[in-house]
Amino acid sequence: MRISVDVEACVGGGQCVLSAPDLFDQSDDDGTVILLGQPNADQEHEALQAERVCPAGAIVVDPR
Amino acid sequence: MTEPGAVPRFPLPRVRPFDPPPQYDEFRERCPVTKVTLYDDTEAWLVTRYDDVRTVLGDDRFSAVGSWRFQPSASRAAAERGEKSFTAMDPPEHRHFRRMLTRHFTVKRIEQLRPAVESIVDDVLSQLVSGPRPVDLVQALALPVASRTMCHLVGVPYQDHAWYEKRATVRSVLDADPAEAAQATQDLLDYVDRLVTRRQAEPGEDLTSRLVQELLVTGLIHRSDLVAMLRLLLTAGHETTATMIGTGTFVLLQHPDQLRQLVDDADLLPNAIEELLRYISMLHLTIVRVAKDAVELGGQQIVPGDGLIATPAAANKDPHAFPDPNRFDIHREARHHIAFGYGVHQCLGQPVARLELQSVFSALFARLPGLRLAIPADEVQYNHSNLVGVQSLPVNW
Ligand code: HEM
Ligand code: SF4
Numbered sequence: 287m288r289i290s291v292d293v294e295a296c297v298g299g300g301q302c303v304l305s306a307p308d309l310f311d312q313s314d315d316d317g318t319v320i321l322l323g324q325p326n327a328d329q330e331h332e333a334l335q336a337e338r339v340c341p342a343g344a345i346v347v348d349p350r
Numbered sequence: 351m352t353e354p355g356a357v358p359r360f361p362l363p364r365v366r367p368f369d370p371p372p373q374y375d376e377f378r379e380r381c382p383v384t385k386v387t388l389y390d391d392t393e394a395w396l397v398t399r400y401d402d403v404r405t406v407l408g409d410d411r412f413s414a415v416g417s418w419r420f421q422p423s424a425s426r427a428a429a430e431r432g433e434k435s436f437t438a439m440d441p442p443e444h445r446h447f448r449r450m451l452t453r454h455f456t457v458k459r460i461e462q463l464r465p466a467v468e469s470i471v472d473d474v475l476s477q478l479v480s481g482p483r484p485v486d487l488v489q490a491l492a493l494p495v496a497s498r499t500m501c502h503l504v505g506v507p508y509q510d511h512a513w514y515e516k517r518a519t520v521r522s523v524l525d526a527d528p529a530e531a532a533q534a535t536q537d538l539l540d541y542v543d544r545l546v547t548r549r550q551a552e553p554g555e556d557l558t559s560r561l562v563q564e565l566l567v568t569g570l571i572h573r574s575d576l577v578a579m580l581r582l583l584l585t586a587g588h589e590t591t592a593t594m595i596g597t598g599t600f601v602l603l604q605h606p607d608q609l610r611q612l613v614d615d616a617d618l619l620p621n622a623i624e625e626l627l628r629y630i631s632m633l634h635l636t637i638v639r640v641a642k643d644a645v646e647l648g649g650q651q652i653v654p655g656d657g658l659i660a661t662p663a664a665a666n667k668d669p670h671a672f673p674d675p676n677r678f679d680i681h682r683e684a685r686h687h688i689a690f691g692y693g694v695h696q697c698l699g700q701p702v703a704r705l706e707l708q709s710v711f712s713a714l715f716a717r718l719p720g721l722r723l724a725i726p727a728d729e730v731q732y733n734h735s736n737l738v739g740v741q742s743l744p745v746n747w
Contacts, residue, residue, distance in 0.1 A: 300701055301696075313453070315453060317449075317453045341694070342408075
């Protein structure tokens with residue numbers, strides 16, 4: 287599984303940080319998403335959850 | 351049931367306070383994008399499926415510009431008509447202004463407010479406990495917590511709260527005088543303008559002071575745009591959170607088994623709050639967009655200029671997204687609710703709202719384990735505003 291984020295599209299509400307705090311953070315400069323790393327097997331559910339709740343389509347999870 | 355062929359009037363009546371109008375289920379099955387008429391006979395589309403509501407809010411073929419025309423009453427339309435802040439803009443303008451604020455509303459940044467919010471809650475609860483009983487929890491807890499938090503965050507002197515809250519309320523009740531609602535918006539803008547002047551002269555640690563320094567002094571924003579933005583913050587964060595505190599307490603008291611689990615295991619609280627947001631779906635009438643392009647949605651041909659009502663009250667009760675949707679269940683996966691909206695306008699203040707709700711519910715039930723309604727549940731009075739909620743909540747303990 288591979289996550290990619292689109293900082294341009296991000297609206298900074300932090301839903302990803304709440305869903306998967308070990309995978310996402312927000313920039314101190316403008317609140318946009320920072321990808322902290324790729325998910326391990328235990329974090330896949332959280333990664334998918336983040337993709338689902340992101341309001342801006344800024345998180346894409348490639349299941350391969 | 352609505353008569354075949356008849357175009358229903360929006361808002362449709364509810365039968366049970368927290369369940370959406372029963373027709374929504376029928377629409378979702380048979381006609382998920384359905385025509386309704388508004389107070390002034392304007393027609394709009396009511397969107398009832400979760401996926402379609404997310405499309406309307408998330409897809410740039412739908413616009414927030416001019417959406418005031420499809421508000422549910424004359425006074426709401428008058429209040430929103432003069433809106434100059436980024437709620438009434440589309441990208442790229444929307445993004446330009448919202449990005450000026452997002453660094454101040456990150457999850458991390460708002461978490462730093464926790465001690466201040468907890469001490470506000472503690473203080474308000476101490477006053478409540480030492481006062482007369484029964485007491486109205488809305489007046490004695492929900493409103494003061496929400497308004498003191500917003501005053502602290504934005505930098506509004508607390509002694510002004512009654513003045514600005516009165517204006518905010520006129521903007522949100524459905525049957526206010528339209529002229530008064532428009533005037534309330536203007537009064538708030540004038541007030542915030544004076545606040546900017548004051549914070550320019552005597553800066554503090556609050557958001558207004560910081561934005562003045564970051565944006566106004568540096569010439570990154572026009573004064574009128576800053577004023578519109580601060581006006582939005584002031585009214586977006588106060589009545590909403592207060593309504594969720596009062597109404598959330600009521601819903602929890604109505605589900606004593608689940609409340610007991612919450613008191614025993616604080617780790618359940620964050621998810622329970624998501625479920626309260628979903629179950630109550632407070633902003634149920636006013637999330638509206640205008641089609642920019644011709645779009646087919648839910649089997650209907652939408653043409654440019656059409657208004658669409660994208661209500662969380664329908665989306666959050668769609669059984670395809672939330673099984674057995676009218677059941678309150680603190681254990682369900684609820685985080686994908688759209689009580690904070692969806693798309694680029696999704697609530698900027700959601701970390702603040704979550705922080706307040708967590709602080710209030712954990713302190714309230716710990717300090718007053720015997721908290722109970724002081725009147726029969728069916729005598730509780732509800733709002734007649736754009737927010738689903740209890741008007742007052744007499745409690746005892
Ligand atoms: C439980 C409490 C709250 C709920 C349910 C709520 C709900 C919402 C919803 C549904 C929207 C989107 C409206 C639309 O798409 O047209 C929104 C926008 C907004 N909210 Fe909240 N809100 C809450 C509390 C707050 C707080 C505490 C603040 C500020 C500290 C706040 C600030 C804002 C702002 C600035 C926007 C406009 C965002 C934009 O247009 O980009 N809200 N809120
Ligand atoms: S959930 Fe999406 S829009 Fe929100 S902060 Fe994360 S990436 Fe950005």
